[in-house]
Amino acid sequence: MKIMVVNTKGGASKSTFSFQVLGAYFLDKGIDAELVELDDENKDSDIFTDSKISTSTAFVGQSMDDVAHTLQERFKETNKSLILDIGGNKTTTLVLEALKRTRLYHLVDCFLIPMSGGSQDFINAKNTYEIVKNFEKPIIFGLSRVRGLNEIRFQYMEFFREFQNAEYIFLTDSNTIDLSRMLKKSVYEIAKDTIAGGLLKDYDQLIAKEYKSGEMSEKGNELAYIVRILEDSIEYQKNILAPCFEKLDKVLG
Numbered sequence: 001m002k003i004m005v006v007n008t009k010g011g012a013s014k015s016t017f018s019f020q021v022l023g024a025y026f027l028d029k030g031i032d033a034e035l036v037e038l039d040d041e042n043k044d045s046d047i048f049t050d051s052k053i054s055t056s057t058a059f060v061g062q063s064m065d066d067v068a069h070t071l072q073e074r075f076k077e078t079n080k081s082l083i084l085d086i087g088g089n090k091t092t093t094l095v096l097e098a099l100k101r102t103r104l105y106h107l108v109d110c111f112l113i114p115m116s117g118g119s120q121d122f123i124n125a126k127n128t129y130e131i132v133k134n135f136e137k138p139i140i141f142g143l144s145r146v147r148g149l150n151e152i153r154f155q156y157m158e159f160f161r162e163f164q165n166a167e168y169i170f171l172t173d174s175n176t177i178d179l180s181r182m183l184k185k186s187v188y189e190i191a192k193d194t195i196a197g198g199l200l201k202d203y204d205q206l207i208a209k210e211y212k213s214g215e216m217s218e219k220g221n222e223l224a225y226i227v228r229i230l231e232d233s234i235e236y237q238k239n240i241l242a243p244c245f246e247k248l249d250k251v252l253g
């Protein structure tokens with residue numbers, strides 16, 4: 001299975017969908033997958049060092065030929081699932097052009113086009129869609145930073161108006177995503193760790209120590225807040241990530 005995540009806009013949640021949703025999806029299924037970041041500017045793969053999701057970066061370069069070569073190298077391992085997280089702006093243009101010229105799009109099973117709200121994200125998503133649709137592969141949109149389940153239609157009004165029958169997945173805006181960076185693993189893994197209990201117990205002991213050490217310490221409060229987010233991650237996994245996985249099952253067949 002090979003999935004490409006693209007939107008020309010930076011900050012559209014490409015890396016978030018790649019790691020938190022697609023990476024976790026393959027991990028959940030026990031499928032050997034690698035998340036490859038084709039981005040010479042951002043290096044998100046350095047952050048999640050305690051995760052079981054395997055990540056790497058690939059050189060993009062300045063020319064279509066450079067990108068074509070990189071893609072050909074990466075597509076060689078046919079038995080491995082790939083998540084291709086494509087950097088914004090010029091990188092997206094080069095990658096989509098290289099994909100077309102090498103005809104490697106035949107090997108891509110699905111395109112995911114993320115947005116994180118705002119008109120500019122939508123305009124870029126639409127422009128990206130206009131190019132990607134020519135490859136005649138399944139396309140799924142990713143709506144991120146959703147402020148609330150009742151607000152999604154309002155927040156993404158332009159999207160729902162333009163793409164009435166499109167497949168989409170969404171992520172609500174959540175502290176669990178930020179905590180994930182801090183704990184260097186995915187929200188999915190944090191939720192599993194929290195359910196298993198060990199992580200909560202460790203934090204609880206630390207908090208008890210801090211609180212007992214005197215007046216309500218700042219540090220104790222901070223730790224208690226982290227515990228709240230750890231507990232939230234269980235809900236996030238159940239209510240937000242699991243439905244994403246179900247939709248991916250449906251689209252990917």
Ligand SMILES: Nc1ncnc2c1ncn2[C@@H]1O[C@H](COP(=O)(O)OP(=O)(O)O)[C@@H](O)[C@H]1O
Pocket residue numbers: 009010011012013014015016017116144145146171172173174175177178
């Ligand atoms: N659902 C969410 N909740 C909280 N933060 C989010 C969410 N989605 C994205 N972000 C944050 O928004 C920023 C941009 O997202 P990122 O995935 O890095 O975008 P891109 O890869 O398209 O540039 C990151 O700091 C990320 O953590």
Ligand SMILES: [Mg+2]
Pocket residue numbers: 014015016039042044087
């Ligand atoms: Mg990124």
